[in-house]
Amino acid sequence: MRMPEPDAQVLADRAGLVEALRRIVPGEGVIADDIELRAYESDGLTAYRQTPLAVVLPASVSQVAEVLRLCETRGTKVVPRGAGTSLSGGALPLADGIILGLGKFNRILEIDYENRAARVQPGVTNLAISQAVDHQGFYYAPDPSSQIACTIGGNVAENAGGVHCLKYGVTTNNLLGLEMVLLNGEVIRVGGKHxxxxxxxxxxxxxxxxxxxxxxxxxTVRILKKPETARALLIAFPSIDAAGDCVAKVIGAGIIPGGMEMMDKRATEAAEAFCHAGYPLEAEALLIVELDGPQAEVDHLIDRVREIADGCGASSLRASENEEERLQFWAGRKAAFPAVGRISPDYLCMDGTIPRNRLPEVLTRIAELSVKHGLRVANVFHAGDGNLHPLILYDANAGELAAAEAFGADILRLCVEVGGVLTGEHGVGVEKRDLMGVMFSEEDLNQQQRLKCAFDPSGQLNPGKVFPELHRCAELSQMHVHQGQLKFPDLPRF
Amino acid sequence: MSELLKPGDAAQVLEAVRWAAASEKPLEVLGGGSKRGLGRPNHAGHRLDLTALSGVSLYEPEELVLTASAGTSLGEIQAMLAQQRQQLAFEPPDLADLYGGDGEQTIGGVLAANLAGSRRIKAGAARDHLLGVKGVSGRGEEFKSGGRVVKNVTGYDLCKLMAGSFGTLAAMTEVTVKVLPAPEKTRTVLAFGLADEAAVAALAQAGGSPHEVSGLAHLPAAVAARSAVSYVNGANAAVTAVRIEGPAPSVAHRTGALREQLAAVGAVEELHGSNSAALWREVGAVAGLLPDTGAVIWKVSVPPIDGPAVARRVLAEGGEGYYDWAGGLVWLALPPSDDAGADLVRGAVAAVARGGDGGHATLMRAPEAMRGAVEVFQPPIPALAALQGRIKEAFDPLGILNPGRMYP
Structure with missing residues (x-):
């Protein structure tokens, strides 16, 4: 992975940097020991590693501001980090940069049931928010599968999703307010409880x-009252086409399920072998449809989805009759990644989104790519919102990483070709950085970088991520005005 | 000489903005012009009218997605969606009576103003439904962001930035929006005679219930009397309204539960079909519910529980108001004054603010001179104002797009 050229001057004065950081964050808040730094050398995308210059763990907003001001002055790059669960390398360190860890920001500051909001520090885990309001019957809706470990700050940075976002939205739809510190140390608050x-x-x-x-x-996040009840349907189909047809017809009937997940045969087999959820192994595609709400609504919709599934040629169908059974239906899906991990030494998890109705075609072409690259693939799909997670199985020790990456890139190009996007919920990071040109023109990307210049004119915050080519802000702000071409004869004027 | 530029496609929009950039001629960017009265007065000499960019190029009901040219009339889109029993879930309000004039709302205009109706509390604002955008920046360059799928984190979310930017960053040429099924059934439960605080407490309880309410409003007695719905205007009392939408059996169950909840605090009634629809249309349209005698109209957004305290402070010397969004959206009509009541309203908002998270107040309707003299939008703190200025510069360094519409 090509990263920005490290600044020799910054590398040379590591000791001076560490000393200055320690003046801001005393004691154990600055880590500079090479062995201790190893814990930070990668995030959830473990294929890439880099030891940072130092890790700083500030405990207050004023410390964050001072650290950022120091780094701005010294020309030191800064990589912010929550729990480090990013699957796209968003928190991958830079050789000439520090990791700014938000782990000490782990307090829930305020829970306001009347206004249905919770104000928390960024290092609080996603699940901890739901747990803190659970006793009053509330929860925080977005539920990425890493929710035990991932932090809300990281969720915001990546706009994390989850299995329930078709009905309840992703992170961006569930936020009310933020406080952030700019590289120049300015503290800005946006939104609130309004x-x-x-x-x-x-x-x-x-x-x-x-x-x-x-x-x-x-x-500040919005919290919701938990639905009265939830039931799930486990539906097997003899073909991907039939399953895709069922998904379209459910939505066409005006039903927005709480969750709608699909697994292909290989993912189903791996999940069943791993946790014995009772999945029908003859199925070419397995669909889990969850309905939540009042009992009357859920029972009514379960019947309607059942009719639709029957009409689409479902080969078997079970509706959960109690909470235990519902959780059992989900157990295999939720364990799909580790389950696939058992049938292969390594796997890469892709994250494209496609228009739902292109699914059969996309899966057929992924199967062809699987043959071309000589690697197996298992497909897990947030069917409701078109977010596809092909898991590419490979063995790094057998030198298959490059082939797996090439296969992954082909899949993402395919997603864009059929009208989709490179990443649905994992972020661009370093992983998809060099594919941005598949989706965006140079002008599109330059305009995005001009925005970055408005926040970080010296380009010190997490450089090397998201954008394949870095340009200086001065260069980006130049305008090529078409002087002397003032006529524009084709333009309708009145 | 002032010109009206009316491009017929995105390429001509590009050409128009390039012409303006090259000759440094500011443009007033607009769709149907139905909300020209919202914002600071525009002094651009030339008008960039986008209404000829019209037409829906993609609508796939089962994919819940629609793509249209930015100047497409909202009515045309809504009619198309209704045929498939779908809708724009953010419930764009029709403010025609607030601003007068005969301009027709366009989809681009609704998004550029980030307007949302009563369903905001459940479904989100316009910004939450904009999936993809194409436009021309003030630099005279075409760009796009987002796409046609709901789940997308590829690059910065410029859709959010375009929504609510009032054409000051770019001229949008094409938008892709998320559409959703229209509810099979709708009921509204009314409670009568509640004082503002008691009403907002009841709305908080309904909003904090598992019943997925899609509208939470409170009309004080004088406001309720202006409603065209007989159950509301005939109440001779304040009216608190809770809307329930969904499949029939579910709506029946939830309506029953909420009736019971509200009956504990006041007499209740239930609106069906057209009465229910008419009430929520009025709540969104604003003008019909507030006195029209030259009043200036403010929109205040605060934490829901604080709505009544803001209203009480502002209305102590006269005027009227009502609540939407569970109390978090307060519409206020004030008698005309030198500063349109800006100090009074913003002072009241600041008074309920805690820990730096105030709310904000927007002067939605006032004579043009007054809108030029006071801040129409909530003035940001200096660091935020500077950042917004840099964002504007990133898109429109010459300041040719809707100059001064949002901030001086």
Whole structure:
């Protein structure tokens, strides 16, 4: 992975940097020991590793601001990090940069049931928010599968999704406010417990900005009352086409399920072998449809989805009759990644999104690519929203990483070709950085980088991520005005 | 000389903006012009009218997605969706009566103003439904962001930035929006005679219930009396309204549960079909529910529980108001004054603010001179104002797109 050329001067004065950081964050808040630094050398994308210059773990907003100001002055790069569960290398360190870890920001600051909001620090885990409000019957809706470990700050940076986002939205739809610190140390608050703050929507822009614009130091989220009940249907289909048809017809009937997940035969087999969820192994495609809400609604919709599935040629169908059974249906799907991990030494998890109705065609072509690259693939699919997770099976020790990456890149190009996108919920990071040109023109990417310049004119926040080519802000701001071409004869004027 | 530029396609929009950039001629970017009265007065000499960019190029009901040219009329899109029993779930309000004039709303205009109706509390704002955008920046360059799928984190989310930017960053040429099934059934439960605080407490309880309510409003007695719905105007009392939408058996169950909840605090009634639809249309349209005698109209967004405290402070010397979004959206009509009541309203918002998270107040309707004299949008703190300025510069360094519409 090609990363920005390290700054020799910054590398040379590591000792000076560490000393200056220790003046801001005393004691164990600065890590510079080579062995201790190893814990930070990669995130959830373990294929890439890099030891940072140092790790700093500030405990207050003013420390974050001081650290950022110091780094700005010294020309040191900064990589913000939550729990380090990114699957795209968003928190991959830089050789001439520090890791700014938000782990000490782990407090829930306020829970406000009347306004249905929770104000938390960025290092609080996703699940901890739901747990903190559970006793009052509330929860925080987005539920990425790493929710035990991943932090809300990281969720904001990556705009994390989950299995319930078709009905309840992704992170960006569930945020009310943010506090962030710019590289120059300025602290900015946007939103709060009210809706739609005036001015440009910085809340929306920062969400999913992958740590390139600012460091998030506080998050206000919307909390929801838990649905009265939830039931799931486990439906087997003899073909991917039939399963895809069923998904389209459920939505066409005006039903938005709480979750709608699909697995292909290989993923189903791996999941069943791993946790004995009772999945029908003859199925070419397995669909889990979950309905949540009042009992009357759920029972009614279960019947309607059952009719639709029968009409689409389902080969078997079970509806959960109790909570234990519902969780059993989910057990295999939720364990699909580790289950696939058991049938292969290594795997790469891809994350493209496609228009749902292109699924059969895309899976057929992924199967062809599997033959071409000589690697197996298992497919797990958030069928409701078109987010596809092909798991490419490979063996790094057998030198298959490059082939797996090439296979993955082909899959993502295919997603874009059929009208989809490179990443649905994992982020661009370093993993998909060099594919950005497949989806965006140079002008599109330059415009995005001009925005970065508005936040970080010296390009020190998480450089080397998201954008394949880095340009200087001065160069990006130049305009090529078409002087002397003032006529524009084709333009209708009145 | 002032010109009206009316490009017929995206290439001509590009050409128009390039012409403006090359000759440094500011443009007033607009769709149907139905919301020209919203924002600071525009002094651009030339008008860039996008209404000829019209037509739906993609609508796949089972994919819940629609792509249209930015100037496509909202009515045309809504009619098309209704045929498939679908809708724009953010419930764009029709503010025609607030601003007068006969301009027709366009999809681009609705998104550029980031307007959302009562369903905002459940379904999100316009910004949450914009999946993809194409436009021309003030640099005279075409760009796109997003796509046609719901789940997408590829690059910065410029859709969010375009929504609510009032044409000050780019002229949008094409938008792709998420569409959703229209509810099979709708019911509204009314409670009568509640004081503002008690009403907002009841709305908080309904909003914090598992019943997925899609509208939470409260109309004080004088406001309720202006409603065209007989159950509301005949109440001779304040009216608190809770909307329930969904499949029939579910709506029946939830309506029953919420009726019971509200009956504990006041007399209740239930609206069906057209009465229910008419009430929520009025709540979104604003003008019909507030006094029209030259009043200036403010929209205040605060944490829901704080709505009544803001209203009480502002209305102490006269005026009227009502609540949407469970109390978090307060519409206020004030008698005309030198500063349109800006100090009073923003002072009241600041008074309920805690820990730096205030709310915000937007002057939605006032005579043009007044909109030029006071801040129409909530003035940001200096660091935020500077950042917004740099964002504007990143898209429109020459300041040729809707100059001054949002901030001086």
């Amino acid at each position: 809706l739609d703050a005036g001015g440009y929507d910085l809340l929306g822009l920062l969400t999913g900005s992958e740590g390139l614009l600012g460091v998030i130091t506080e998050v």
